[in-house]
Amino acid sequence: MKNLLKIFIGFLAMLSISGLAKADYPEKPITMVIPFGPGGSHDLNARVFTSIIPQYLGNAIIVKLVPGASGQTGTAMVAQAKPDGYTLLFTHNYVDQLQHHVKKLPYKPLKDFVTVARINYAAACMIVLSKSKYKSVQDVFDTAKASGGKMKLGHSGMWGATMVPMAQLLSWGKVQANLTPYKGGGPMVKGLLSGDVEAVLHFPSVIKGQGSKVRTLGCGAKEKALGNPPTFDSLGFTGQIGYMDRILVAPAKTPADRIKKLQDALAKLKGDKTFKKFMGRLGENMEFMNGPDYEKVRAEKSKNYKNLVKQMTKG
Amino acid sequence: MLDSFLNSFPILFGSGNFFTILFAVALGLLIGLFVGALPGLTTLMAMAIVLPISFFMDPLVGIPFLIGVYKGGIFGGSIPAILVSLPGTGASVATTFDGPPLTKQGKGRKALETALFSSVIADFSSDIVTILLIGPIALVALLIGPPELAAILFLSILIISSTSNGSVGKNMIMLAVGLLIALIGQDPIAALTRFTFDVFELRAGIPLLPMLIGLFAIPEILINIESKAKQFVQAKLNLKKEEQLTWKEFLGLRKTIFRSTIIGTTIGMIPGVGQVVAAFVGYAAAKNASPNPEKFGKGELEGIAAPEAANNAVNGPTLVPLLTLGIPGDNVTAILLGAFVAHGLRPGPQLMTEQGSIVFAILLCMLLANVLFLILGYFTMPLFSKVVSIKKSYLLPLTIVFAFAGSFVFRHNPADLYFLLFFGIFGYILRKLEFDVTPLVMAFILAPSLEYAFGQTLSLGDDGLLKYLLLERPIAALIICATPIITWKLWKRSKRLRDVATEVTSNQVK
Numbered sequence: 022m023k024n025l026l027k028i029f030i031g032f033l034a035m036l037s038i039s040g041l042a043k044a045d046y047p048e049k050p051i052t053m054v055i056p057f058g059p060g061g062s063h064d065l066n067a068r069v070f071t072s073i074i075p076q077y078l079g080n081a082i083i084v085k086l087v088p089g090a091s092g093q094t095g096t097a098m099v100a101q102a103k104p105d106g107y108t109l110l111f112t113h114n115y116v117d118q119l120q121h122h123v124k125k126l127p128y129k130p131l132k133d134f135v136t137v138a139r140i141n142y143a144a145a146c147m148i149v150l151s152k153s154k155y156k157s158v159q160d161v162f163d164t165a166k167a168s169g170g171k172m173k174l175g176h177s178g179m180w181g182a183t184m185v186p187m188a189q190l191l192s193w194g195k196v197q198a199n200l201t202p203y204k205g206g207g208p209m210v211k212g213l214l215s216g217d218v219e220a221v222l223h224f225p226s227v228i229k230g231q232g233s234k235v236r237t238l239g240c241g242a243k244e245k246a247l248g249n250p251p252t253f254d255s256l257g258f259t260g261q262i263g264y265m266d267r268i269l270v271a272p273a274k275t276p277a278d279r280i281k282k283l284q285d286a287l288a289k290l291k292g293d294k295t296f297k298k299f300m301g302r303l304g305e306n307m308e309f310m311n312g313p314d315y316e317k318v319r320a321e322k323s324k325n326y327k328n329l330v331k332q333m334t335k336g
Numbered sequence: 337m338l339d340s341f342l343n344s345f346p347i348l349f350g351s352g353n354f355f356t357i358l359f360a361v362a363l364g365l366l367i368g369l370f371v372g373a374l375p376g377l378t379t380l381m382a383m384a385i386v387l388p389i390s391f392f393m394d395p396l397v398g399i400p401f402l403i404g405v406y407k408g409g410i411f412g413g414s415i416p417a418i419l420v421s422l423p424g425t426g427a428s429v430a431t432t433f434d435g436p437p438l439t440k441q442g443k444g445r446k447a448l449e450t451a452l453f454s455s456v457i458a459d460f461s462s463d464i465v466t467i468l469l470i471g472p473i474a475l476v477a478l479l480i481g482p483p484e485l486a487a488i489l490f491l492s493i494l495i496i497s498s499t500s501n502g503s504v505g506k507n508m509i510m511l512a513v514g515l516l517i518a519l520i521g522q523d524p525i526a527a528l529t530r531f532t533f534d535v536f537e538l539r540a541g542i543p544l545l546p547m548l549i550g551l552f553a554i555p556e557i558l559i560n561i562e563s564k565a566k567q568f569v570q571a572k573l574n575l576k577k578e579e580q581l582t583w584k585e586f587l588g589l590r591k592t593i594f595r596s597t598i599i600g601t602t603i604g605m606i607p608g609v610g611q612v613v614a615a616f617v618g619y620a621a622a623k624n625a626s627p628n629p630e631k632f633g634k635g636e637l638e639g640i641a642a643p644e645a646a647n648n649a650v651n652g653p654t655l656v657p658l659l660t661l662g663i664p665g666d667n668v669t670a671i672l673l674g675a676f677v678a679h680g681l682r683p684g685p686q687l688m689t690e691q692g693s694i695v696f697a698i699l700l701c702m703l704l705a706n707v708l709f710l711i712l713g714y715f716t717m718p719l720f721s722k723v724v725s726i727k728k729s730y731l732l733p734l735t736i737v738f739a740f741a742g743s744f745v746f747r748h749n750p751a752d753l754y755f756l757l758f759f760g761i762f763g764y765i766l767r768k769l770e771f772d773v774t775p776l777v778m779a780f781i782l783a784p785s786l787e788y789a790f791g792q793t794l795s796l797g798d799d800g801l802l803k804y805l806l807l808e809r810p811i812a813a814l815i816i817c818a819t820p821i822i823t824w825k826l827w828k829r830s831k832r833l834r835d836v837a838t839e840v841t842s843n844q845v846k
Contacts, residue, residue, distance in 0.1 A: 060670025065677070072388040086384060087747065089520050089540030097536060098749075124529065127536045173797055179527040201482075201795040202525055204788055206565040207663040207670070209608070214661060215478040217796060226677070230662040232686035299391065302680040 046279045047080040047104055053109045053269070054093025057117060058088040058164070061205075062143065062305075066267055067111055069299045070140060070290060077293075078286040082109075091118035093126060100128035104265065104272035105184065106279035109137065112245045114266045115182055118323040120329040123180055131323060134270040137280055138287045139310040139318075141300070144241030145186050145222040145263035146250065150213065151236045158256055161220050162194040170197035175218035177204060177209045183222040185326070186241065186263035188333055190222075193258050226304030246304065260325060263317075268315065284311055340692030341467070347697045353394060360397045361705045364404020365712055371405075372412020375422045375549060376742030379409025383671045395475065395679035396693070400701035402675050406668055407705050410611070411455050411713065414644060418447045420735045421556040422550050422742070425783045427611035427647040429774075430619040432552050434632065440578075441635055445721040450637050451644045452713040458597040459643035459652070460706040464715065465601050466652035467699050473653050474660035476605050482792035483805060483812035485608050489786040491819050492613045498827045500622035501633060507775045509767075514779025518544055524784055525791040537751040544781065546743040546752040550759025551777065553739045555767045558733060558760075574772065581637075591643045592622045594842050600649025607657055607665045608789070611647040612781050618646025624829060627770035632741030641806070659683050659695050662737045677795040771799065 053071065064086065072084040073282075087095030091152045096116060102108035117130050149155045155164070165172040176184035179202060191198060201218055203209035206227060214234065214237050225244045228237060238252040241263030244250060253262045269287070271280055290296045291307055300307050310318075348354065363384075370383040383405050390398030418435030431451065438447040466473065479794060481489075497507045520531045521541030532538040534672025596618035603614040622642035623632045634638045646761035655672070657663045664670040676683050681694065723731075743756040766773055793812075797804030805813045 057378050058670075060664065060666055060667050060672075060674055064384060065672075067680070068384075068388045068674070069391070072391070082386070085748075089747075091527055093536075094540045094747075094749075123527075129740065173796060199795060199798050201416045201792055202788075203792070204524070204785075206667065207657075208608075211478065211657070211661065212481065213661045214663075215481055215482050226682075227662075230677075230682035230684035230686065232684060234685055299678055303677055304682075327721070 030098070033060055045079070046276075048281055049107065050081040050109050051078075051084050051109060052085050053082050053088050053111050053292060054085050054095045054099050055111045056089075056092035058086055059086050063111060063113070063227070063267060065303060066305060068299075069303065070287075070296065071219060073290065073293055073296050074286060077289045078283070084111075085103050090193040091120065091178070093120065096130070097127050099270075099272060100133045102254065102272060104274035104276075106271065106283070108272070110134065110138075110270050111285075112268060112270060113182065114264070114268065114319070114322055115185055117182060117268065117270065117324075118319060119180055119185065119326040119330065122323075122327045123334075131319065133273050133323060135270040135273045135275065135280065136272050136315045136319060137283050138312050139286070139308070139315045140267045140290075141240075141306050141308050142264045142266045143182075143224040143226065144248065145183055145219055146228055146240035146244065147190070147222050147223055147238045148213065148228055148235040149220045149238060150216070150233075151233055151237070153219065155220065155236070156240065158190070158194075158253075159252075161238065162196050164219075165191070165194075165196040165198040168198075170199065172198045173201060173218045173303070174198045175201050175209045175212045175221040177206045177221075177223075178204070180330075182224075182265040183209070185329070187222050189260075189262050189329060190253070190258065192329065192332060193262075224265070229304055261322070265319070266310075266315070280312065341696045343693035344700055345397070346698035347693055348700050353397065356394075356397050357400055357701065358704070358708065360393065360401040361404040361701065362708050362712060364401040364406075365408035365705065365709050366716075366779070368408025368410075369406040369412040369713070369716065372409035372424060373415040375404040375416055375424050375738050376545065377746035378425070378545075378746070379406060379413070380671070382409060383668065385568035386670055387674060390675050392677045392821070395681060396697060396701070398679065399672065399675050399698055400705065402672060403698070403702055404635065404705050404708075406672075407459065407648075407709060409652070410648060411452065411709070414455070415448065416738070418451060418640065419444055419720070419723060420553065420731070420738075422735065422738060424545070425611075426544065426548065426777070427591075427615050428643075429548060429552065429612070429777055430615040430643035430647075431640060433619065434634070434636050436556060437633070437635035438637070438640070440584050443635070443678035444640070445717065446579055446581050446585070447640050447748060448717050449714075450585075450640045450720055452710070452717065453581070454589065454593045454641040454645040455585060455648040456598070456706050456710045456713070457593055457599060458649040460703060461597050462601040462604065463699065463702045463706065464652075464654035467696065467703075469502045470656055470660060470699075473605050473656040477607050477657045477661065477663075480606050480608070480809060481809070481812075482789045482796060485606070485808045486793050487787060487812045487815035487819070488606060488609060489613075489782050489789060491815060491822065492609070492617065493775075493779055493782055493786070494819065494823045496613075496620055496778050497827055498823055499830045500772045500774045502770060502772045504827070504831075506771050510771055510773060511779045512777035515783050518780045518783035518787075519527045525795075526789040537749070541784075542780070543747060543749075543752055543755060545746045546755040547759045547780070548777065549739050550756045551744055551763035551766075551773050553735065554756070554760025554766040557735055557739070558729075558764050558769065560732060585637060588613060588639060591625075592638045592641045593645045595621055595625065596645035597649045600646040601653055603646075604653030605656070607654075608785060610654075610666065610777075611650045614650045615643035615647040616778060618642040624826070631842075655699075655702075659699075660688055661685065662687075680697045749835040756843065 057063050065284055067084050074080050099110040140161050155161050176187050203212055209221050237247045239251050239253055371377045390402050411426040413424040414431050416426040417431040419439050421432045421436040423429045423432050435447050497511045500507050523530055599618050600614040603609050605679055619642045622638050623629045657665050658669045664673045743752045
């Protein structure tokens with residue numbers, strides 16, 4: 022018993038010394054929670070940049086997948102974590118800026134988290150089968166209008182990355198349609214291929230793999246790899262539609278110098294050859310945006326989503 | 337297609353890194369085996385963690401490496417299920433019916449070997465079917481939409497609960513309880529919160545792993561403790577005395593393995609159904625076909641072979657939608673998709689036509705993995721069966737530690753320990769009242785998918801459900817019509833089996 026006590030005291034002493042010494046952050050690996058399941062695009066992007074970051078950060082970032090309740094389980098975990106820079110959250114705008122308008126959450130995303138950086142974004146594109154008669158977004162709208170809201174469109178989950186932009190597009194085009202949910206992007210594409218639904222939104226990296234089977238009618242951003250289809254902006258839609266921002270956030274009380282350190286390391290990724298190679302293969306861009314810049318986008322989007330949710334849940 | 341198939345052989349064998357591939361697959365298998373054998377660590381997590389390693393390998397080394405982890409992990413999960421009644425996944429639940437009784441009789445090694453041989457044979461055969469029928473399987477995958485899936489899942493739940501042990505009434509109660517607790521959390525369609533009573537921990541639903549460990553392992557431990565504690569402390573199984581599977585016993589299993597392979601392969605072709613259903617249906621079918629169904633659940637080798645063969649036979653065909661259509665059907669295939677993509681190979685129709693030989697080379701690697709696994713598994717088996725040969729007075733507390741640690745490691749969420757305790761006590765009470773928890777677990781696992789597919793069907797058939805089913809979904813309509821007939825037949829049959837069982841027990845009493 023006495024020995025045990027000695028060990029315990031020794032352990033405490035060690036802890037306090039290491040606390041006092043204040044070695045350079047990060048002196049141990051950082052945990053990065055992803056509130057989604059394995060194999061998704063966040064997981065893939067994270068596996069790539071976390072395997073390259075140690076050389077710029079001086080320590081590792083360990084990915085921890087905590088899926089559940091549309092991302093809320095993992096987000097709540099980080100919200101409750103110690104704000105010491107050793108627990109971060111890799112999430113996207115819909116979880117971060119939309120969900121709190123839909124339901125009560127045990128955290129306030131905009132207040133409880135601060136953006137470290139946006140790693141990149143993926144902009145959704147509208148696709149139909151190549152053999153279908155639709156040649157433009159307007160064609161889809163016209164058919165939806167003619168069908169009296171019965172045209173079948175698919176999305177990959179309520180308030181998710183393909184459902185929200187689809188709702189935004191429909192709301193701008195002042196049309197209604199039958200929106201059928203699918204359990205993720207894969208099943209949604211299958212729904213399109215088998216003709217269950219007529220149009221869906223998806224991300225360029227996935228669309229490329231479908232080759233000539235599908236036709237891209239429009240995209241949120243310029244997509245050279247898909248043969249430059251018209252952007253939603255050029256079709257007259259205002260605002261940024263379809264951007265899924267992959268953002269790294271930290272608990273709001275995390276010391277500013279530690280966040281700065283993370284930002285500096287992440288900014289160096291852009292010049293890294295291995296990073297470039299893998300992002301190219303994944304079909305993802307490297308549109309890095311620093312935290313302070315993204316904070317403005319964040320507030321703006323949150324406001325837009327609030328209006329959208331109000332409009333959608335009214336009926 | 338044939339060209340790319342033939343071209344795949346030189347790619348695989350002539351590339352000069354054939355031995356590297358062998359080594360990578362073997363390494364993956366061992367990693368998977370150990371991760372799968374430790375409760376709480378899932379194959380999925382292991383695959384996600386080693387994924388970046390595969391990025392920096394040659395595609396034909398990295399992807400087979402991941403496939404190795406996958407295959408090893410699925411089998412690994414059966415080891416604690418057989419030895420200490422700790423199912424690591426839903427797919428190994430059916431293995432806990434006959435595994436632990438066999439272990440208690442000192443036949444743990446026999447059971448493990450049965451599991452290994454049936455798994456490998458079934459997996460190998462289903463991979464061959466996959467290679468031969470890759471085109472048709474892809475077509476089937478497109479034919480199965482939400483209405484068909486809903487009808488199939490509903491039928492599966494009925495089949496499994498009508499062939500479970502115990503009275504029909506009790507099974508139906510368990511079924512209803514399973515469906516009810518599956519409703520807790522967010523509803524899958526509109527993401528609204530249900531039955532959570534404002535407890536945030538419930539919002540993601542009841543976690544599967546703590547529930548499985550609670551329902552199966554904890555009652556087993558408690559019952560072991562109360563059954564003659566004295567005898568228990570003394571009991572020690574000697575490894576050397578543990579019998580191995582004889583050739584004669586193996587031959588006796590061939591029909592069961594064959595049947596389960598067909599069941600598993602067929603289920604694998606239907607996207608969204610999966611290993612859990614395959615294992616249970618395989619078990620139910622073996623029991624139905626057996627001349628002595630009353631022996632099932634008391635330590636029958638067929639009861640191990642049936643679910644193990646069935647759930648491994650699912651592996652091959654589930655890869656088809658990924659390889660031919662570029663659509664990952666579950667999380668495992670999603671990770672494999674990631675591995676492909678990171679190598680600049682994006683699965684889908686284009687890859688199949690342009691680089692089909694690579695796709696076939698990877699399928700051949702799966703066959704290779706099976707052969708390797710047979711060898712590796714055979715030599716590591718004594719190691720695992722040794723685990724239970726330690727003194728039971730150590731084994732029991734160890735199992736408890738693993739049960740708790742496994743539940744916690746799964747999500748690092750302290751709330752899961754409460755779930756474990758709750759379901760442990762609940763399972764113990766049910767066991768005492770002679771309720772079979774199988775229908776509960778089945779319903780719990782399948783309910784979310786069923787509800788999802790049902791909700792999608794309602795949405796797709798918005799303007800007249802009946803019209804939609806009859807005119808646009810003839811397959812679904814057919815399955816729905818067949819459901820009452822199949823259930824009625826199976827129920828009558830299992831009633832006969834139950835009568836036989838009661839007769840046997842009453843004879844034994846006399």
